[in-house]
Amino acid sequence: MKKILIATKNKGKVDDFRAIFDQDRVEIISLLDLDSSIEDIEETGETFSENAILKAEGIAEQMNLPVLADDSGLSIDYLDGRPGVYSARYAGSDKDDQRNIEKVLSELEGVPLEKRGASFICALAFAVPGKETIVKYGKCSGVIVEEPIGENGFGYDPIFMPDGYNLTMAQLSPEEKGRISHRGKALKEMAAWLELEGKEGFD
Ligand SMILES: O=c1[nH]c(=O)c2ncn([C@@H]3O[C@H](COP(=O)(O)OP(=O)(O)OP(=O)(O)O)[C@@H](O)[C@H]3O)c2[nH]1
Numbered sequence: 001m002k003k004i005l006i007a008t009k010n011k012g013k014v015d016d017f018r019a020i021f022d023q024d025r026v027e028i029i030s031l032l033d034l035d036s037s038i039e040d041i042e043e044t045g046e047t048f049s050e051n052a053i054l055k056a057e058g059i060a061e062q063m064n065l066p067v068l069a070d071d072s073g074l075s076i077d078y079l080d081g082r083p084g085v086y087s088a089r090y091a092g093s094d095k096d097d098q099r100n101i102e103k104v105l106s107e108l109e110g111v112p113l114e115k116r117g118a119s120f121i122c123a124l125a126f127a128v129p130g131k132e133t134i135v136k137y138g139k140c141s142g143v144i145v146e147e148p149i150g151e152n153g154f155g156y157d158p159i160f161m162p163d164g165y166n167l168t169m170a171q172l173s174p175e176e177k178g179r180i181s182h183r184g185k186a187l188k189e190m191a192a193w194l195e196l197e198g199k200e201g202f203d
C-alpha cells in the first residue's frame with residue numbers, strides 16, 4: 001500500500017484527506033503519527049501558497065520523503081477577505097475553533113445573507129527532495145450562516161453553507177465534503193497533474 005505523508009498537525013485535515021483517498025490503496029500519515037523530534041515549521045508567508053510550500057519543503061527536507069502540505073482558510077467578502085491566512089488563529093494563538101466561529105459571527109452580526117458570501121481556499125503543495133515543488137489550488141464558495149449547525153468536519157464548517165446546498169459543511173458526510181471542498185478540488189488537480197506528467201502519483 002502507498003504511504004503519503006501530510007505535513008499537518010490538524011486532525012480535521014487528516015480526516016478530510018482520509019475521506020478523499022481510497023483507503024484500501026493509500027495510507028495517510030501525518031505529523032501527528034510521527035515522533036515529536038520534527039521541528040515545527042513557522043507559517044511566515046503572506047499567502048496560502050507561500051505557507052503551503054514552507055510546510056511541504058520544510059518537512060520533506062527533514063524527513064527526506066515526498067510530502068504534501070495544505071495551507072487553507074476562510075475568506076469572507078464582508079470582512080475584506082479575513083480571516084484568510086490567519087484562519088486557524090483568528091481568535092488567538094490557541095487555535096480554538098469555537099472561539100474563531102464566535103468571533104466571525106459577532107463581526108457579521110446584523111449583516112444580511114446576501115452580504116455574507118465567503119470562500120474556503122486551499123493551496124496544496126507537493127515537495128519531493130531535490131525537485132521543484134508543485135502547488136495546486138481549490139476553492140469552495142458559499143455563505144456564512146447565523147448559527148453553527150452540524151457535527152462533522154472542523155474549523156468553520158458549522159457556519160459555512162456551500163453554494164447549492166441547504167446544509168452546512170458540518171452536516172455533509174466526509175465523502176460529500178471531499179467531493180466539493182477546496183481541499184478535495186486541490187487534491188484532484190494535483191492528482192491529475194501527476195498523472196499527466198507521468199510522475200509517481202499517489203492514487
Ligand atoms: O471549517 C473549515 N473547514 C475546512 O475544510 C477548513 N480548511 C481550513 N480551515 C480553516 O483554516 C485553518 C487552516 O490553517 P492552516 O492551513 O495553517 O492549518 P492548521 O494550522 O490548522 O494546521 P497545519 O496544517 O498548519 O498543521 C484551519 O485551522 C481552519 O480554521 C477550515 N475550516
Ligand SMILES: [Mg+2]
Pocket residue numbers: 043088
Ligand atoms: Mg497552520
